[in-house]
Amino acid sequence: MYNNKDMAGDFLNYYNQYKDKIFNYFWYRLDFNRALSEDMTQDVFFKALDKFDSFDPERSFQAWIFRIAKNHLINHYRVARRETALTEAESRTIDAVEKLNIDLELEDVFRAINVLPEKFREVLSLRYADSLDNGEIASILEISEGTVRTRICRALEILRKSLKNR
């Protein structure tokens, strides 16, 4: 357990290490909305700070902070009822892609990812956007590594089909 003296320094180190990953995580799940993702990132680190006393330093901070982010996202969806229409999501994707000056092929991938069911989108973004391995994804999503592998395979399969149809 942390004492107050060590807490501040360690927490700020963790923040520096994971701020972009958490932001990235939200950006891919919140229709590439930068402002909302920033707010969500801030909320997550504040929640983490609140609970940092209970954080066990022997365990992975990354898994812990992503779990908080995931729960926060679920709450966000629940409260805001952000079951956005597919067309709306696609149009926002296009805006974000244009801003990022991504090549046309990747633009298609973006669009395809954005219309994936949430559980596939989640594993794909964690795996490829956040560059986490299966074990880390498993600990964040609190599922087995096998399930992670299966979901990724399934997500890629759907994505391929989707991209072929475009």
Next chain:
Amino acid sequence: MDNLEKKLNNLPKVRLRRRADLKIRFRLYAAILKKRLAPEKMRFSWNFRALAGSVLLLILIVVPGYAYAGTNVVPGDFLYPLKMKLEEIELSLARKKNKAEIYAELSAKRLAEAKVLATTIDKPKTEEKIKINLDKALLLRERAISGFSNSGSTTLRIKALNSQEEAMLTDIAQSAGVGAEDDLIDSIALALDKVKGRDKDREGAEKRGRLDKSNEPEKAGTEVEGRETFFLEEKKDPEVCEDCDRDRKADEKSLISDFAPLTTGTTTKRDDNITDLRDNIDRLTKDLKKPEFEQQDVENLINKINNKVKRAEEIRGSDQEGAKNLLRSAEALTDNAEHFIRKKDKNDDRRKEERREKEK
């Protein structure tokens, strides 16, 4: 890894904008400080609040209580104005019939303060403060006696007040000693005269002397009237009765006029008074020549009294009022001399004797 996976691996990695990063970082710092300090701060805060509340409560209850009741809160003390204010409030809240008692208490308080001040007489302006307190005490005493008289209180209460104040004034005289300023010694002696009622006796004696001096038949009525007034004065306490006060002022004027014949060399009652006073001084000198009294003090005090009489005789032609006051002061001092003189510690004498015996 197929083409899709390569593409996915090349998905853009967005970063938090610097501005957003700074905003979050700043807020986190603040939250960390709050979180780090909050538990202790809260504890401290509540402890502090509780402590501050207790102290405030204590201050609100104890300080005024101490200021009001404490005899150590004397003129010059920072709590003294508070004490005065509380007394004012007490007086304003008091019922009319209780006011006399409060005046009596306040008079005793002023004397108690003077007593405390007299123990620190070396400090600057202390003698002035004692004199002011004595004046206040006498004024309050007059109001108390007036109140007692109006409310039909018995003379027992007045006697008790006088007895209490006499004891206090005796202590003040003892603390001030012969070494104090002449004005202070006079104030104490005259105050002692007042509480002992001797000032009235003197005024009465002066008045009687003045009346006895006149043998003219047409003035007989006045004489009888005057005597009646004198006895009434004794009953009513001339100090507190406005009519009596007027009478007393009139008496004083006539007493001043008593000095007039002296300038012409005619023998009058005033000469007799001075002679009586000199006799009293001689008697006092003999009485005080006892081993229990500090002889240096005795000598100093007798000199002070003699100087007053001498000065009164010198100025009675030019300043009758001044001469009268000097004589009054000399009389008061003669009557209360022993209160000012330090008494030797009997134990010291015993110890000296023991030492001598041992040496032998």
